[in-house]
Amino acid sequence: MALTTEEVNKIAYLARLGIDEQDVDSYAKELSGILNLVEQMSSVNTEQVTPMAHPMDQVQRLRVDEVTEGDQRALFQAQAPDVEAGLYLVPKVID
Amino acid sequence: MEWETVIGLEIHAQLATKSKIFSGASTAYGAEPNTQACAVDLGLPGVLPVLNEQAVHLALRFGVAIGAEIAPYSVFSRKNYFYPDLPKGYQISQFELPIVGQGVLDIEVEGETKRIGVTRAHLEEDAGKSLHEDFQGLSGIDLNRAGTPLLEIVSEPDMRSAKEAVAYMKKIHTLVRYLGICDGNMQEGSFRCDANVSVRPKGQAEFGTRAEVKNLNSFRFVEKAINYEVERQIDRIESGLSVVQETRLYDSDLDETRSMRSKEEANDYRYFPDPDLLPVVITEALIEQARGELPELPDAKKLRFKEQYGVDEETAVLLTHSKDTADYYEAVISASGCEVKLCTNWVTGHLAGALNKDGLDITQSPIGHARFAGLLARIADNTISGKIAKQVFEALWHSDQTADEIIDQKGLKQITDTGAIEAIIDEVIANNAGQVEQYLSGKDKVFGFFVGQVMKLTQGKANPGEVNAMLKEKLKR
Amino acid sequence: MHNQTIAELAKGLQAGEFSSQELTTAHLARIKQHSGLNCFITVTEVEALAQAKIADQLISDGKAGPLTGIPLAHKDIFCTQGIKTSCGSKMLDNFQAPYNATVIERFNQAGAVTLGKLNMDEFAMGSSNETSFFGPVKNPWDHSAVPGGSSGGSACAVAARLAVGATGTDTGGSIRQPAAFCGITGLKPTYGRVSRYGMIAFASSLDQGGPMTRTVEDAALMLQTMAGFDSRDSTSVDKPVPDYSTGLNDSLAGLKIGLPKEFFGDNLNTQMAQVVEEAIAEYTRLGAEVVEVSMPNINLSIPAYYIIAPAECSANLSRFDGVRYGHRCEAPEDLNDLYIRSRGEGFGSEVKRRILIGTYALSTGYYDAYYLQAQKIRRLISDDFKKVLSEVDVLMGPVTPTPAFGLGEKTGDPIEMYLSDMYTIAVNLAGLPALSIPAGFVDQKPVGLQIIGNYFDEARLLNVAHRFQQETDWHQQAPAGIE
Structure with missing residues (x-):
C-alpha cells in the first residue's frame, strides 16, 4: 500500500494540517511505510470477532442533570488569541 | 411531465434539560456570550464528557411515544469536521447505533390520514453560533449553545408535498411538547429542521438526486423552502440540467435557497466510536419507567375529546394541538360546571381570538382557567347575557378581579325582574305608535326595532329571550 | 537527602530532621545544577516553595500524610492551573491551563510539592523524547543516549534525583520504556484506575497515568494518591482502591509466573535476554513457579x-x-x-x-x-491475555528489545522507532496493569524487567516487584555524576 503525494495532500487538507511542500514526498514515503507495517493485519481472519473499542467491558455512567459549572469566561478567554465583546474572533465565517 | 416530490425531514429538538449533554453548564437561553461555555464545552485540552441522565430519559420517552424500537445498547461517535462553532473539531453524535430505532407517526392532511416512518432518533450535542456583525470583517463565536442536548429525529422519505412535511413537523412539534421533552420554541432555535428534497417523474421507483435544505426554523419557512426547492429542481431538469447533491440554505428574505459554500467541499466525517464515552445500556426497567411517564398522547386525547365532549374533528384538533390548551379546556369544564358546548365555544372562540390577537399562547393567557370558568358560570346561570359577557371578558383580561366582582361593581347583572322589563316594554310601545301600527299591519321586520329599543333602555341587561317572548305577547294585543 | 526515597523522606520530615522547604530548596538547586539534562520544561520555584511552607505547617500540626512535603514533578501533559502546560508542543507553548487535572488535585490535597513540569515527546507521541518542541532529554546514564519516551523527562528527573518521584503517562509504553532506559521503577496502572481528566489526550482508549519512582515502595505510595474513581471521567472505574503498601512484603511462594514465548524471540538481543532470565531465576529462588505461555496474536x-x-x-x-x-x-x-x-x-x-x-x-x-x-485484532490480543492470565498470576518479560539507543539513532526512521515498543504496546491494547523495574545493565545502561498483571491487580504487581527489590540492588544504582 503506497500513498501518493496527492493522497497525502488530500488527507492533510481533511485534517487541516499545513505541511511544507518539500516534505510531502517524505511524508508519502513514511506513511506508506507505516501502512505496510500494519498490512499484516489483513492476513488475519476476523470475521467472527467483535471489535473492541474499550479495554474495559463497562457501560456509560450517567450524570445527574444539574448545573454545576458557573461563568468562567474571563479565565478561559485569557488564553484566547483574539476576543472581543466576549466572543472568540475568527476570519469571517461564510455559510 | 408530471413530477412527484419526495421529502424526508431531520428534525432537531433541543431536549429540555437544565444542563448540557456532556457537561454541567447551563442550557438557559439568552445569556451573555460564552458565559455558559464551560471547560468541557470549550474543548479545553484534557477535558472529558460525561453523559447527562435526563437527556437519555427524554430520548427514551420520545422513543416509546412513537412505538419505536429502543436500542438496548447504543454508542456515541465522533463526527469529524472543522468549523469555528465546533470547539473540539468533532461533534459527539450517534451514528451506527442510535438510541431510538424505527417508529411511526400518523399525520392528517386534507382529511386523509397518512403514516410517516421515523427512521431513527439519536442524541447529539449542538454546536455554537457564529455572529457576523460588527467585527471588522471577522466573525464572533459564541459557544453558549455548544453541548446543548439535541434529539435528531430522522424521517423516512415518506412525504410527498410541502404540506405533508409541515403536517409532520407540526405533529412532532406537538408531540415533543406533550412529552415535555422540548419547549418547542422555534425563535430560540429549540426546534428546527433540515429538509431533504428531491423530485422524480411520477411513477418512477427510484428517488431523484436530493438537496438538503438546512436550518429551517418555522413551519412557514419549511413550506416555502420546499416549494421553492421543488420548483428549482423541476426547472433544472426540464431545462436539461441535473440536480446536484448538495447542502442549501434557505434565505427567508429572498424566499429562495442557495448553495452553502462552506459545505460544498466533499465532507468525509470519519465517524468512529468516541473512546471517551462508553456504550449506553438501556434496561427494560428504564423503558418501563419511560412508558410510565408518558402522558395521554395527542391522538388519543383528540379521540377522547371527540367522544367525551362531542366536538368535531376540527375543534378537537384546535383543542389538543397543545397540551396546555387541552388542559385549560378541561380545567374550565370542570371548574365552571357548565354545559360543554358553552365552554368549547368560548375557549375556541373568544379566548382563542383574543390570545391570537395579542400573540400569546394559552400559558400566557391573562385570564387563568379559574377566572374564565367563573365568567362562563355566570353566563350559564343567566346572571349575564352573552353580550355583557364579552364586556366582562374584556375586564377580566385587563385586571385580576373575578367575573363576579366585575359584574357587581359595574352593575352588569341581568334584569330578572319581569315587572321591570314589562314596564320598559310598555314604555317603548307607548312611545312608538307608528312602528306598532306597521308591525300590526304585518311588517314583521319592525319587531327587531322593539327588541333593540328595550335592550338599549336596559343597557343590555335584560335577557333577550325573555324580552322577545314578552314583546310578542304584548304586541298581540 | 536526594538519595532517599519518598518513604524515607517522609519519616525524616515527620521526625523534624529537615523541613519540606529545605528538601524543596535542595531539589530546586539540583534541577538548576543538572539543567543540561533538559528534564524540565517549566520549574515552578515560587509555587513549590509556597507549597513546601504549607506542608511544613501541616507536618508540625500533625496533619501530614505520606506525601506531605515530598517534592514531585509532573509530566507536562497534566493540566496545572495557572502554570504552562505545553504537552511538549509549540502548539501549547503559550498555554496556561485554567484548571487542574484530577491527578494534580489529588497530589495537592495530599500536600505534595510540585517542582515543575517535565519534558516529554510532543503530545506523548514518541519513544525517545526527541519529538519534544523543547528539545531532547538526555539519558542520565549516558548523555549520548535517549531517556526513552514519551515520559522521558519524568524518568530522567527521577533517575538523576531531581525529583523524588514523578508522574508519567503510558499509551504504548511511555512509562515503562523510559523507566527501563533510565533504571527506575515505572507503573502503568489498569486502564480506568487513574483519572484521565485534565491529562491531555493522545489516544483516549489507551492512555493511563501512573507513578515513576526509584523504588516500588514509592510507586505504591504515589499510586495510592493517584488511583480512584473520578466522576468527571466516564472511563474511570468505580472500584475501591486497596492499600498498596500493606502487602508489599507478602511471600511469593507458589506465585505462578508466565513467560510469553513471543517475548523471547529473535528480536531480543542475547544480553537483554540474559538479564531478564537472571531476574526470573531470582523469582524461582523466591519460591515462584515459572511456565511458558503463548499469546499467538501478540x-x-x-x-x-x-x-x-x-x-x-x-x-x-x-x-x-x-x-x-x-x-x-x-x-x-x-x-x-x-x-x-x-x-x-x-x-x-x-x-x-x-x-x-x-x-x-x-x-x-x-x-x-x-x-x-x-x-478486532485488539480483541484477539486482549483475549490472549485473558486466557494466559487465567492460568498464571503474572507475566514477565523484557520491556525493550535493547537498552537505551543513541540520540538521533532512530529519528530518521519512524518505523524503527515504533518497533522499539514491541513489548509494551500489547498491555495498553488490553488495558492491563504492568510495571518496569531495574533488573541489570547491558553496555553500562540499565535494563528493565516487565511484569504484567491481571486487571486491577496492581497490589500484587507491586508485591512481586518489591520482593525483587528486597533481594537486588539494581534500583539503588545511580548514574555517574549525580550521586
Whole structure:
C-alpha cells in the first residue's frame, strides 16, 4: 500500500494540517511505510470477532442533570488569541 | 411531465434539560456570550464528557411515544469536521447505533390520514453560533449553545408535498411538547429542521438526486423552502440540467435557497466510536419507567375529546394541538360546571381570538382557567347575557378581579325582574305608535326595532329571550 | 537527602530532621545544577516553595500524610492551573491551563510539592523524547543516549534525583520504556484506575497515568494518591482502591509466573535476554513457579496500535485550531488558512505523521480495512491475555528489545522507532496493569524487567516487584555524576 503525494495532500487538507511542500514526498514515503507495517493485519481472519473499542467491558455512567459549572469566561478567554465583546474572533465565517 | 416530490425531514429538538449533554453548564437561553461555555464545552485540552441522565430519559420517552424500537445498547461517535462553532473539531453524535430505532407517526392532511416512518432518533450535542456583525470583517463565536442536548429525529422519505412535511413537523412539534421533552420554541432555535428534497417523474421507483435544505426554523419557512426547492429542481431538469447533491440554505428574505459554500467541499466525517464515552445500556426497567411517564398522547386525547365532549374533528384538533390548551379546556369544564358546548365555544372562540390577537399562547393567557370558568358560570346561570359577557371578558383580561366582582361593581347583572322589563316594554310601545301600527299591519321586520329599543333602555341587561317572548305577547294585543 | 526515597523522606520530615522547604530548596538547586539534562520544561520555584511552607505547617500540626512535603514533578501533559502546560508542543507553548487535572488535585490535597513540569515527546507521541518542541532529554546514564519516551523527562528527573518521584503517562509504553532506559521503577496502572481528566489526550482508549519512582515502595505510595474513581471521567472505574503498601512484603511462594514465548524471540538481543532470565531465576529462588505461555496474536500489537492510536489522536488533536487557546498563525487570510497554518506551525512532524495516518485510517473506504480490523485484532490480543492470565498470576518479560539507543539513532526512521515498543504496546491494547523495574545493565545502561498483571491487580504487581527489590540492588544504582 503506497500513498501518493496527492493522497497525502488530500488527507492533510481533511485534517487541516499545513505541511511544507518539500516534505510531502517524505511524508508519502513514511506513511506508506507505516501502512505496510500494519498490512499484516489483513492476513488475519476476523470475521467472527467483535471489535473492541474499550479495554474495559463497562457501560456509560450517567450524570445527574444539574448545573454545576458557573461563568468562567474571563479565565478561559485569557488564553484566547483574539476576543472581543466576549466572543472568540475568527476570519469571517461564510455559510 | 408530471413530477412527484419526495421529502424526508431531520428534525432537531433541543431536549429540555437544565444542563448540557456532556457537561454541567447551563442550557438557559439568552445569556451573555460564552458565559455558559464551560471547560468541557470549550474543548479545553484534557477535558472529558460525561453523559447527562435526563437527556437519555427524554430520548427514551420520545422513543416509546412513537412505538419505536429502543436500542438496548447504543454508542456515541465522533463526527469529524472543522468549523469555528465546533470547539473540539468533532461533534459527539450517534451514528451506527442510535438510541431510538424505527417508529411511526400518523399525520392528517386534507382529511386523509397518512403514516410517516421515523427512521431513527439519536442524541447529539449542538454546536455554537457564529455572529457576523460588527467585527471588522471577522466573525464572533459564541459557544453558549455548544453541548446543548439535541434529539435528531430522522424521517423516512415518506412525504410527498410541502404540506405533508409541515403536517409532520407540526405533529412532532406537538408531540415533543406533550412529552415535555422540548419547549418547542422555534425563535430560540429549540426546534428546527433540515429538509431533504428531491423530485422524480411520477411513477418512477427510484428517488431523484436530493438537496438538503438546512436550518429551517418555522413551519412557514419549511413550506416555502420546499416549494421553492421543488420548483428549482423541476426547472433544472426540464431545462436539461441535473440536480446536484448538495447542502442549501434557505434565505427567508429572498424566499429562495442557495448553495452553502462552506459545505460544498466533499465532507468525509470519519465517524468512529468516541473512546471517551462508553456504550449506553438501556434496561427494560428504564423503558418501563419511560412508558410510565408518558402522558395521554395527542391522538388519543383528540379521540377522547371527540367522544367525551362531542366536538368535531376540527375543534378537537384546535383543542389538543397543545397540551396546555387541552388542559385549560378541561380545567374550565370542570371548574365552571357548565354545559360543554358553552365552554368549547368560548375557549375556541373568544379566548382563542383574543390570545391570537395579542400573540400569546394559552400559558400566557391573562385570564387563568379559574377566572374564565367563573365568567362562563355566570353566563350559564343567566346572571349575564352573552353580550355583557364579552364586556366582562374584556375586564377580566385587563385586571385580576373575578367575573363576579366585575359584574357587581359595574352593575352588569341581568334584569330578572319581569315587572321591570314589562314596564320598559310598555314604555317603548307607548312611545312608538307608528312602528306598532306597521308591525300590526304585518311588517314583521319592525319587531327587531322593539327588541333593540328595550335592550338599549336596559343597557343590555335584560335577557333577550325573555324580552322577545314578552314583546310578542304584548304586541298581540 | 536526594538519595532517599519518598518513604524515607517522609519519616525524616515527620521526625523534624529537615523541613519540606529545605528538601524543596535542595531539589530546586539540583534541577538548576543538572539543567543540561533538559528534564524540565517549566520549574515552578515560587509555587513549590509556597507549597513546601504549607506542608511544613501541616507536618508540625500533625496533619501530614505520606506525601506531605515530598517534592514531585509532573509530566507536562497534566493540566496545572495557572502554570504552562505545553504537552511538549509549540502548539501549547503559550498555554496556561485554567484548571487542574484530577491527578494534580489529588497530589495537592495530599500536600505534595510540585517542582515543575517535565519534558516529554510532543503530545506523548514518541519513544525517545526527541519529538519534544523543547528539545531532547538526555539519558542520565549516558548523555549520548535517549531517556526513552514519551515520559522521558519524568524518568530522567527521577533517575538523576531531581525529583523524588514523578508522574508519567503510558499509551504504548511511555512509562515503562523510559523507566527501563533510565533504571527506575515505572507503573502503568489498569486502564480506568487513574483519572484521565485534565491529562491531555493522545489516544483516549489507551492512555493511563501512573507513578515513576526509584523504588516500588514509592510507586505504591504515589499510586495510592493517584488511583480512584473520578466522576468527571466516564472511563474511570468505580472500584475501591486497596492499600498498596500493606502487602508489599507478602511471600511469593507458589506465585505462578508466565513467560510469553513471543517475548523471547529473535528480536531480543542475547544480553537483554540474559538479564531478564537472571531476574526470573531470582523469582524461582523466591519460591515462584515459572511456565511458558503463548499469546499467538501478540505480534499484531504494533500494527493494531499504529492504527488505533493515530485514529484516536487525529480526532483528539482537532481541538487545537488556533481559535480558543494555543498557537495561532499570524494574519490568517481566511478560516482554512487559520486552521491549516496554525496547526501546520504548531505541530511537529511526528504528530503530523500520526494525525495523517489516523485521518487516513478513518476515511471513507478505509475504515473497515484499517480501523475496524485493528479493533478486532485488539480483541484477539486482549483475549490472549485473558486466557494466559487465567492460568498464571503474572507475566514477565523484557520491556525493550535493547537498552537505551543513541540520540538521533532512530529519528530518521519512524518505523524503527515504533518497533522499539514491541513489548509494551500489547498491555495498553488490553488495558492491563504492568510495571518496569531495574533488573541489570547491558553496555553500562540499565535494563528493565516487565511484569504484567491481571486487571486491577496492581497490589500484587507491586508485591512481586518489591520482593525483587528486597533481594537486588539494581534500583539503588545511580548514574555517574549525580550521586
